[in-house]
Structures are given as C-alpha cells and as structure tokens.
Amino acid sequence: MNYLYQTGQYAMLMHKVFTKPDRWKMFWRQFPKEVEKLGLASLPIVIIISIFIGAILTIQTKLNTENPLLPTYSTGLVTRDTLLLEFSSTIMCLILAGKVGSNIASEIGTMRITEQIDAIEIMGVNSANYLILPKITAFIVMMPFLVIFSMAIGLVGGYLVGMFSDIITVADYLLGIQYAFVPYYIFYSVVKSLVFAFIISSVASYYGYFAYGGALDVGKASTNAVVNSSILILFFNLLITNLMLN
C-alpha cells in the first residue's frame, strides 16, 4: 500500500519535473553547475575504483584459471568482458548511487526542511522543474562518458598488472583484450547506464523533495534514496539484460 502511494507520488513529481522551464536562461545556468557537481566531481572515484577493479579482475582470473589447456588470451578477454558487461555500468552505478544519490537527496532535502523549496514555490516558480530537471539531465548526459571512461581505466588497471608483476605478460594481456571483441557490449552497457542514471537522480530527488522534519530526516531521506535506487538498479539490470542480450 505504502509502495503504491510512493510510486504514485513519484510519478506525479516526475510529471512536474518534465515540463518546460519557466525561463530557459535559468535552466542553462543550473545545468553546467550540475554537470560539474554530479559528473566531473565523480571522476576521481571512478578512476580509483576502475583501476583497482581492472587490476584485481586480471589477477583473480589468471590465478583461478591455471590450466595449460586454456589459451593465453583468456585472462585479458575475461577481464575486458567483465568490465564492459557488468562492472563499468552496473557496479559503477551502484557506487555512484551512493555518492551522487546521497548528494542529491541531502541537497534537496535540506532545501525542503529549511523552506527554500517553499520560497521558490511562493514566487510562482515550479520548484521541482527548476531544481530537479537540471540534475537529471546533467547526470544522464555525463553518464556515458563516465562508463566509457571507467572501461578504459579498468583496462589500464589490468595492463599495469602485466607491467609490474609476472602474473601475466603484457603481450598475453593485450592479445586478450582485443580477442573476439564485441562492440555491441559497449552499446548495451551505455544503454543500461542511461537508465541507471535516470533511476539514481530521480529517486534521490524524490526522497529529498518529500523530506519532512529536521536534519535527521534529511539523513534518513538520503539513506532511503541510496537503498531504493540500488534495488531498482539491480532489478532493471536483470530486465534490460534479458531484453538486450537474449
């Protein structure tokens, strides 16, 4: 019952968000700020996590497939496909749900409880449109770059293993990451990530926008945002994978 009510409330909020802005000038003033805050500011964490995961994937795959019958390119291939199919989209987005989701929910939640949203409404401005539309669009626009960037950095992580250890040779690794390459996987990952970007930014906005109470409730709102967007991401991951890879 409660979930039904929340879904309806969420749908109505999105209806308010996706309308023509009162002033495009104000939208275009907010948009680059959000690109910076939600997209560019996420680069460091994407870099750090991708490089480590790329390296770890390479080491794990190699160590767990000590079989002379397996071709030498298999480690690079598995690393690449794991990055392309799941890590750089789904896992990356789960991590970003934590970072970006809590950022959005606490920012909007704070504006709600300090009556800044009421102040916007009272001027006759559509507050949902003014605050949320730039966030959702900016995050969706930035997401493909983050995903492709994460793929590239992840591959670099594996390469570093080849360079600085004798677990795998650079030649084997490079052969592996080029072997039987399926460009469609990148497309599939990007499509997934666009959906995830929408989920993260809109769900977090929803929880922030309807926060009520004090600072503690803003904290609860951002926890709810992260938990629920993560669950939705996993669910939609299953759905889209079924649609696109079956």
Next chain:
Amino acid sequence: MIEVKNLNKSFDENQVLFDISGVFENGKCNMIIGASGSGKTVLMKSIIGLHRIDSGSIEYDGRNLPDMQMKEIRKLRREVGMLFQGSALFDSLTVMENVMYPLEMFSSETKAEMEKRAIFCLERVDLTNKAFDLFPSEISGGMQKRVAIARAIALNPKYLFCDEPNSGLDPKTALIIDKLIQEITQEYNITTIINSHDMNSVMEIGDYILFINKGRKAWEGNNKMIFNSDVQELNDFVFASELFKKVKEVNS
C-alpha cells in the same frame, strides 16, 4: 484584501485547523497570533496554497484560491511575497543573487534595470553594498531577515506574508524589523499577514489580530482591545509574561 472563510485543514487523520475565518485588509499589518504548535504556520501556508485545504474559501480580492488550477495559482503567487520563519535564503547564492532571483525568473527588464531594482530593495531594508557579495551563512540573523524582506518585495507584491519575522532576534533588532514591515505595508498599500507569538510586536504594529488556540479562532480585534478581552485563553497567552501582567494592572 484577503478574506478567509470557514477554513479547515488536516494532515491525514490529524486535523490542525478548525473553521477559521478572518478578513485581512490592505495597508494594514494583520497578525495571526497563538502559542507554538497552534497552527499559525499551517494557516499561513494554507492561505497561500502551499497546503491544500479540506474545505473553506480564500479570496484574494475576490479570486478564490481553492478554485484555481495550479497555473493560475502560480500566476497569483507572482503578486505574493513571503518571509519564512527561518529566512529560507538560497544558501548557494549571494545576498545580491538572492534578491535578483525572482527578478530574473519573472521580470522582463534588462539586467541593468534588475540590478538597480535589487539594489533599491536592499537599500530599502538598510543593507549596504558591503553585504551584497556575501553568502547567507556569512551574515547575522537580523541581516538574513532583511535580505529575505528585500527578496520578498523585489517584484512589488500586493500581498506580503511574514512567518515569525522576529524569531531569533534580540528585542531591538526585532522592533526594527517590525517597523520595517509596517512602513513597507503602508508605503505600498500591501495586504500584509504576520505570524507571531511576540507580544511586543503585537502591541507595536497589530492593526488586526486573529488569535488561534489549538487550531480554532478564539478571538479577533486590534491591539487596543487586547488588554480588555475576557477570553480566558487569550489572557493566558498575553499575560504569560510578568511584564504584561503589570501593564494590565496599571491599565485597569
């Protein structure tokens, strides 16, 4: 002029306002008073349509708000300025940008004209250009209230709402803010509604007073009549402080 008739408002099962009526005239400081939690903020937010009411009418010079579509409400709100209990300044914008915000959103003037208007409003509330580029977190509570007033009057509102304009201020600054609101109300013939539980400001500027007790109207009148009322709840509220008890003794 704003006329409220038989307003009822509840949140889910919990009814907060019961059958409130009142007439708020232009050029006057109309005050809604009552203890903490009596429903002042909810009443004010209901009058401007931030809360949807259960029943009743709210007429802005004959235009009934509950009958309006969201689009019409938004249009009406451009004639409304509001001062919130906690100032509600945008903390990512400077003082100047806060006052510019409503202008940039709705005014068709050039940038230079808007800036002129913003500076006029800020100077009207006695702020100097030293403060213009500061952020809300960098100025005192009294200054924040002034900025909020400047933002509220930027678009020349016909209706001004102030939710506890002097909460958190020292008595002297509170008086200055009250006087400022009164001056602006009279100068521009605005219909002003002020929420307060501060008896000093009630005595100072209350042209029309509506007393709410537990969500019901318990008394109405002006600041000269308030000492002579025989409504028990009002007397309990007014004479809660020793000072006002003494005033009453001297008066009678």
